[in-house]
Amino acid sequence: xxxxxxxxxxxxxxxxxxxRRNGNNHDLDALLKQEEERRKGLQESEQLKNKKKKLSAExxxxxxxxxxASKQMEEVKNLNVFIKELDEKIEELESVIHEKxxxxxxxxxxxxxxxxxxxxNRFVREWGRKPSLSTKPLxxxxxxxxxxxxxLRRAAKISxxxxxxYKGAGAALLRGLVNFMVDVQTQENGYEELYPPFLVNKxxxxxxxxxxxxxxxxxxMRDDPLYLIPTxxxxxxNFHREEILDEESLPICYxxxxxxxxxxxxxxxxDTHGLIRQHQFDKVELVKFSRADESEQELxxxxxxxxxxxxxxxxxxxxxxxxxxxxxxxxxxxxxxxxWLPSQNTYREISSCSNFRDYQARRAQxxxxxxxxxxxxxxxxxxxxxxAAGRLFVAILENYQNAGGTVTVPDALRxxxxxxxxxSL
RNA sequence: GGAGAGGUGGCCGAGCGGUUUAAGGCGCACGCUUGGAAAGCGUGUGUAGGUUUACCCCUACCGAGGGUUCGAAUCCCUCCCUCUCCGCCA
Numbered sequence: 014x015x016x017x018x019x020x021x022x023x024x025x026x027x028x029x030x031x032x033r034r035n036g037n038n039h040d041l042d043a044l045l046k047q048e049e050e051r052r053k054g055l056q057e058s059e060q061l062k063n064k065k066k067k068l069s070a071e072x073x074x075x076x077x078x079x080x081x082a083s084k085q086m087e088e089v090k091n092l093n094v095f096i097k098e099l100d101e102k103i104e105e106l107e108s109v110i111h112e113k114x115x116x117x118x119x120x121x122x123x124x125x126x127x128x129x130x131x132x133x134n135r136f137v138r139e140w141g142r143k144p145s146l147s148t149k150p151l152x153x154x155x156x157x158x159x160x161x162x163x164x165l166r167r168a169a170k171i172s173x174x175x176x177x178x179y180k181g182a183g184a185a186l187l188r189g190l191v192n193f194m195v196d197v198q199t200q201e202n203g204y205e206e207l208y209p210p211f212l213v214n215k216x217x218x219x220x221x222x223x224x225x226x227x228x229x230x231x232x233x234m235r236d237d238p239l240y241l242i243p244t245x246x247x248x249x250x251n252f253h254r255e256e257i258l259d260e261e262s263l264p265i266c267y268x269x270x271x272x273x274x275x276x277x278x279x280x281x282x283x284d285t286h287g288l289i290r291q292h293q294f295d296k297v298e299l300v301k302f303s304r305a306d307e308s309e310q311e312l313x314x315x316x317x318x319x320x321x322x323x324x325x326x327x328x329x330x331x332x333x334x335x336x337x338x339x340x341x342x343x344x345x346x347x348x349x350x351x352x353w354l355p356s357q358n359t360y361r362e363i364s365s366c367s368n369f370r371d372y373q374a375r376r377a378q379x380x381x382x383x384x385x386x387x388x389x390x391x392x393x394x395x396x397x398x399x400x401a402a403g404r405l406f407v408a409i410l411e412n413y414q415n416a417g418g419t420v421t422v423p424d425a426l427r428x429x430x431x432x433x434x435x436x437s438l
Numbered sequence: 439g440g441a442g443a444g445g446u447g448g449c450c451g452a453g454c455g456g457u458u459u460a461a462g463g464c465g466c467a468c469g470c471u472u473g474g475a476a477a478g479c480g481u482g483u484g485u486a487g488g489u490u491u492a493c494c495c496c497u498a499c500c501g502a503g504g505g506u507u508c509g510a511a512u513c514c515c516u517c518c519c520u521c522u523c524c525g526c527c528a
Contacts, residue, residue, distance in 0.1 A: 052487095052488070055487075055488060055497085056488065056489080056496095056497095058497080059487090059488065059496060059497045059498090060496080060497090062496090062497060062498085063496060063497070065508085065509090066458070066497095066509085067458080068508075068509090069456085069458080069508055069509040070456080070457090070458040070509080071458090071508095072456080072508050072509065073456035073457065073458075073508090073509070074456085074457055074458085076456075076457095076508095077456075077457050078457085082508075083508090085508070086508040086509090087508080088508085089508045089509080090508065092508095093508085257448095257484095257485085386467095388485090388486095389485085
């Protein structure tokens with residue numbers, strides 16, 4: 014959420030910034046007019062309330078002295094009519110303004126490239142090299158089914174399309190990947206582990222920006238006002254919702270493993286086969302709460318922490334900086350990590366790392382007390398995948414495949430698979 | 439699911455309809471005091487909004503939302519959460 018006062022004081026900049034995004038049709042002039050009206054009404058109402066308070070106190074005094082107070086009582090009764098009317102108007106305006114603000118996306122960082130879609134994303138760096146596979150590479154579905162690591166047919170029977178059963182060594186590999194990633198982030202990169210609920214309330218979904226705009230993308234419970242989390246970002250960022258943190262404690266860095274649930278409405282044609290796009294997938298998430306003046310450097314560190322997993326697994330990847338038209342609504346700046354997939358002869362997103370600046374913090378009311386005194390300030394929130402386990406599973410099968418259709422276990426993972434070196438039948 | 443007890447500032451805790459301002463304590467900050475410290479004394483110490491160069495001032499907030507009243511932390515209603523006991527349960 015943007016600050017209404019900031020919009021008021023920087024109208025042209027806000028218009029320019031939002032204009033860099035796609036689908037920007039917010040009438041800020043109308044919004045500011047309503048805000049103006051709200052403030053006028055508020056001032057009037059507060060004056061009347063002040064008068065009312067003084068009169069009521071007089072009543073108390075007079076009654077105590079045994080004197081008549083009916084005149085004052087009558088006057089307050091009259092005032093109440095006006096106050097009620099004004100307050101109703103103010104409340105109406107407030108809710109309209111708030112609702113509008115909730116729908117306005119974050120301002121893109123000035124440094125990020127212009128552009129409508131991913132074709133304008135900026136290449137930042139790459140690491141490693143593509144594996145040299147002698148034969149035509151099999152895709153992860155062929156490998157997974159051949160080695161009996163996954164069962165998509167039975168998953169469809171149990172649940173439907175876009176679900177998977179991981180089986181035997183496949184299940185162990187997935188579980189090993191999760192443990193490996195959490196261990197690296199906690200033991201080497203300084204994150205504290207959280208294991209949060211997978212069902213969250215509406216306030217949490219509003220706090221991180223999944224609601225109200227993306228209700229359609231979420232799985233909701235039928236009988237309870239709860240949602241399945243689309244990412245651990247939701248419960249972990251909301252861990253500190255409505256709190257005032259100590260500036261000294263920042264940055265606070267959490268990592269959390271959770272499954273993630275997404276309806277994938279509107280992506281019916283995309284990645285229909287295999288593990289790339291699922292209704293349920295596992296992810297290790299990184300979340301940071303940072304001082305406002307440190308969030309830029311914290312984002313760079315967070316990206317490196319996500320990259321450290323790919324490096325340890327010796328997987329070729331590149332880092333892309335998303336253009337203004339391609340970043341999510343809550344984000345100000347985003348780097349994607351894209352891992353090489355031989356079967357698709359392309360790079361696929363395996364992590365998305367964003368700085369939300371104070372956008373989520375304002376929605377979720379997460380502030381910090383300044384050491385120098387003064388009013389508490391909103392913190393900056395950041396998060397990124399570190400990494401998506403399902404897609405990492407895909408990347409390992411495809412990049413570590415051997416000529417006979419077997420898959421070598423990367424060195425770093427062997428301790429998590431009882432020392433196993435090869436996946437074969 | 440049933441029964442009971444509660445939710446008050448950073449924390450503990452009083453207040454249960456009004457001589458308008460949430461007592462008191464702890465903690466914290468600053469000052470005085472001291473060779474230095476402790477103790478002691480003094481002052482200050484929430485959040486949001488409005489107004490303002492700033493100070494001040496004003497309004498709201500005692501779990502949340504309604505209601506009664508000239509006036510509500512206090513009375514009434516609904517909901518949420520916490521704790522205790524019982525039941526059920528991995």
